Amino acid sequence: MEGVDHLAFERNKAQFDVDEMKIVWAGSREDFELSDRISRLVASDPVFRKDDRAALGRKELFKNTLRKAAHAWKRVIELRLSGEFSALEPEAYKLRAFVDQPAFTDLHWGMFVPAIQGQGTDEQQQKWLPLAYRMQIIGCYAQTELGHGSNVQGLETTATFDPKTDEFVIHSPTLTSSKWWPGGLGKVSTHAVVYARLIIDGQDYGVHGFIVQLRSLDDHLPLPGITIGDIGMKFGNAAYNTMDNGVLTFDHVRIPRNQMLMRVSQVTREGKYVHSNVPRQLVYGTMVYVRQKIVADASVALSRAVCIATRYSAVRRQFGSHNGGLETQVIDYKTQQSRLFPLLASAYAFRFVGEWLLWLYTDVTERLKAKDFSTLPEAHACTAGLKSLTTTATADGIEECRKLCGGHGYLCSSGLPELFAVYVPACTYEGDNIVLLLQVARHLVKTVSQLSTGNKPVGTTAYMARLEQLLQYHSDVKKAEDWLKPNVVLEAFEARAARMCVACAQNLSKFSNPEEGFQELAADLVEAAVAHCQLIVVSNVYALSLLHKHLGDFISTGCIDPKQGSLANEQLRNLYSQVRPNAVALVDAYNYTDHYLGSILGRYDGNVYPKLYEEAWKDPLNDSIVPDGFKEYIQPLLKQQLRNARL
Ligand SMILES: CC/C=C\C/C=C\C/C=C\CCCC(=O)SCCNC(=O)CCNC(=O)[C@H](O)C(C)(C)COP(=O)(O)OP(=O)(O)OC[C@H]1O[C@@H](n2cnc3c(N)ncnc32)[C@H](O)[C@@H]1OP(=O)(O)O
Numbered sequence: 177m178e179g180v181d182h183l184a185f186e187r188n189k190a191q192f193d194v195d196e197m198k199i200v201w202a203g204s205r206e207d208f209e210l211s212d213r214i215s216r217l218v219a220s221d222p223v224f225r226k227d228d229r230a231a232l233g234r235k236e237l238f239k240n241t242l243r244k245a246a247h248a249w250k251r252v253i254e255l256r257l258s259g260e261f262s263a264l265e266p267e268a269y270k271l272r273a274f275v276d277q278p279a280f281t282d283l284h285w286g287m288f289v290p291a292i293q294g295q296g297t298d299e300q301q302q303k304w305l306p307l308a309y310r311m312q313i314i315g316c317y318a319q320t321e322l323g324h325g326s327n328v329q330g331l332e333t334t335a336t337f338d339p340k341t342d343e344f345v346i347h348s349p350t351l352t353s354s355k356w357w358p359g360g361l362g363k364v365s366t367h368a369v370v371y372a373r374l375i376i377d378g379q380d381y382g383v384h385g386f387i388v389q390l391r392s393l394d395d396h397l398p399l400p401g402i403t404i405g406d407i408g409m410k411f412g413n414a415a416y417n418t419m420d421n422g423v424l425t426f427d428h429v430r431i432p433r434n435q436m437l438m439r440v441s442q443v444t445r446e447g448k449y450v451h452s453n454v455p456r457q458l459v460y461g462t463m464v465y466v467r468q469k470i471v472a473d474a475s476v477a478l479s480r481a482v483c484i485a486t487r488y489s490a491v492r493r494q495f496g497s498h499n500g501g502l503e504t505q506v507i508d509y510k511t512q513q514s515r516l517f518p519l520l521a522s523a524y525a526f527r528f529v530g531e532w533l534l535w536l537y538t539d540v541t542e543r544l545k546a547k548d549f550s551t552l553p554e555a556h557a558c559t560a561g562l563k564s565l566t567t568t569a570t571a572d573g574i575e576e577c578r579k580l581c582g583g584h585g586y587l588c589s590s591g592l593p594e595l596f597a598v599y600v601p602a603c604t605y606e607g608d609n610i611v612l613l614l615q616v617a618r619h620l621v622k623t624v625s626q627l628s629t630g631n632k633p634v635g636t637t638a639y640m641a642r643l644e645q646l647l648q649y650h651s652d653v654k655k656a657e658d659w660l661k662p663n664v665v666l667e668a669f670e671a672r673a674a675r676m677c678v679a680c681a682q683n684l685s686k687f688s689n690p691e692e693g694f695q696e697l698a699a700d701l702v703e704a705a706v707a708h709c710q711l712i713v714v715s716n717v718y719a720l721s722l723l724h725k726h727l728g729d730f731i732s733t734g735c736i737d738p739k740q741g742s743l744a745n746e747q748l749r750n751l752y753s754q755v756r757p758n759a760v761a762l763v764d765a766y767n768y769t770d771h772y773l774g775s776i777l778g779r780y781d782g783n784v785y786p787k788l789y790e791e792a793w794k795d796p797l798n799d800s801i802v803p804d805g806f807k808e809y810i811q812p813l814l815k816q817q818l819r820n821a822r823l
């Protein structure tokens with residue numbers, strides 16, 4: 177029934193202050209009030225309706241996205257939500273909160289602007305950022321090519337310095353050098369930060385960033401030498417098809433020398449390459465920035481799915497009726513709890529580890545300003561590893577939430593198929609998850625190999641300083657509640673990670689060619705990297721469900737024995753019983769509006785069945801009782817069969 181809270185009985189079970197938890201989830205009271213205000217504004221604005229996406233064709237879908245993005249920008253300005261331009265991140269997130277589907281603005285604010293901020297000189301920032309902030313130009317991040325994405329050093333686009341004219345000539349020498357994938361590129365962006373091989377006097381200086389105008393600011397047509405378009409439909413129906421991921425080729429396009437991003441390296445008027453003594457990897461800085469953002473995004477995406485699955489699990493009843501009484505809520509089944517509650521915990525864990533990663537990223541950014549590069553390897557390893565870990569867990573978690581909702585989870589009106597289709601490329605973009613874990617593994621093996629030189633590991637590898645102790649470690653857990661002691665859990669995760677890293681390092685040492693060994697042992701190295709990254713999350717937040725899931729590692733590395741593993745599982749069941757009365761309240765704390773969730777199963781009021789039934793009839797297929805095509809194709813067949821039967 178309308179207006180009745182079918183989940184009130186669940187909300188009354190909460191054993192904590194939901195309003196306080198809303199502040200914790202938002203990060204601060206100010207952030208809560210801002211996000212609450214924006215979400216309600218969006219929910220009440222018909223321009224931001226989401227229920228029509230599945231029925232729109234690609235062109236209408238895209239046009240509608242442009243309309244939403246333009247309206248969102250206008251509303252951000254009207255409502256004075258646009259903070260000081262220096263505080264850019266909220267800009268990007270405010271717009272994303274309004275548009276709430278992939279759009280060119282993601283890459284304008286999320287990559288084009290940060291690339292200029294991070295790799296542009298002060299003069300270049302003063303010239304280009306005001307144009308970008310006012311959206312007088314629209315930018316994208318054009319790095320990936322048809323032939324190379326993971327291997328940035330393999331990019332083929334060239335930027336050849338012409339000393340006669342003081343210009344770079346940007347060119348696509350091969351088909352595989354075509355820029356391919358950049359979001360916002362296909363139909364909207366007027367400019368791009370293009371990553372290309374810097375060539376001076378025949379010498380290749382590797383990949384650098386260049387600001388290139390792509391389209392006229394008058395008629396939006398591609399400039400001379402530029403061929404540009406969309407790469408075509410992607411996974412899912414609406415999903416990422418609201419984004420114009422593009423293809424771009426250059427035919428000897430000339431740009432002024434001062435459009436090479438020159439904070440890290442410079443080219444003088446005379447054509448001299450100057451590389452101040454900073455790590456060349458600073459050219460990758462934008463990717464590091466986005467990877468840490470993606471960890472925060474993971475907690476949002478996973479919490480949306482968990483909110484839907486938790487509320488529906490509390491509404492859904494199946495089996496268990498006695499004497500005509502109510503059937504059992506599926507959330508009370510231990511199997512449902514063992515699948516759902518670890519995801520509920522993960523959403524919170526990723527939210528908090530994302531805060532920690534933002535601190536780490538901010539710290540390394542400040543240090544870089546002071547030419548202190550000491551924590552750059554740690555920042556790269558943590559952003560790469562946590563981006564990989566959280567996006568894999570979130571993509572798998574959204575699919576698990578669909579399954580937790582049974583058949584109705586497969587309906588578009590559950591919100592889960594769209595959420596999954598929009599989310600899963602996160603395992604690939606901003607770095608393929610395996611490639612990134614291999615970067616972490618390199619960092620770990622290097623750390624272990626340097627221990628013998630007296631090099632003291634710091635940051636998230638500090639536990640390696642206690643290697644002797646960790647290699648002797650065996651848990652002294654004797655009863656289930658021992659697993660509630662944070663230090664007991666932490667030591668087990670440290671020992672597991674240390675032993676897996678050392679085992680890899682020892683096996684690598686058997687190879688005369690280290691690179692060959694690394695390739696041969698890559699699968700083991702990835703597992704060791706996962707163990708290390710899970711330790712980072714655990715040391716910042718949570719554990720037991722991970723320990724249970726990876727029990728094989730803990731037992732095979734001798735950290736715990738099977739009995740202790742079963743005690744952990746026993747403790748996990750006890751914890752599920754403690755979570756159960758708080759489950760609905762814990763997802764209420766995300767403070768998501770029904771509009772934002774876009775899910776009938778996840779409705780705040782739990783009024784699922786009437787709304788599911790109502791929604792079905794809105795499907796265009798129900799516009800007619802006899803569907804188009806039936807009389808044309810099926811009825812003749814039926815009649816023919818009937819005639820044959822009478823013969
Ligand atoms: C507000 C909105 C927020 C976000 C936007 C919204 C949504 C996002 C949606 C879509 C965005 C998607 C955009 C993209 O996908 S952009 C393209 C992304 N592409 C990649 O991520 C490419 C992945 N590949 C790489 O990063 C590199 O190729 C590599 C795998 C790291 C290898 O690089 P390479 O130069 O060959 O280096 P190595 O030889 O492996 O290592 C040499 C040395 O360098 C160190 N290193 C590597 N990378 C970094 C780094 N980023 N920072 C610091 N140091 C780095 C590496 O550890 C090694 O060090 P040693 O000490 O061992 O020598």
Ligand SMILES: Cc1cc2nc3c(=O)[nH]c(=O)nc-3n(C[C@H](O)[C@H](O)[C@H](O)COP(=O)(O)OP(=O)(O)OC[C@H]3O[C@@H](n4cnc5c(N)ncnc54)[C@H](O)[C@@H]3O)c2cc1C
Nearest residue numbers: 317319320324325326357358359601604605606607608610
């Ligand atoms: C939705 C979406 C949006 C995107 N937006 C942008 C954008 O705005 N700008 C941009 O520049 N790019 C963008 N990209 C491109 C994206 O960054 C790349 O696709 C990503 O970096 C992966 O690279 P790849 O496609 O070359 O994968 P590949 O590296 O070809 O991966 C294929 C397989 O090879 C494996 N592999 C590759 N190298 C190794 C190795 N050394 N060892 C072991 N296994 C390996 C991978 O693990 C994977 O299983 C986007 C991509 C998507 C899907």
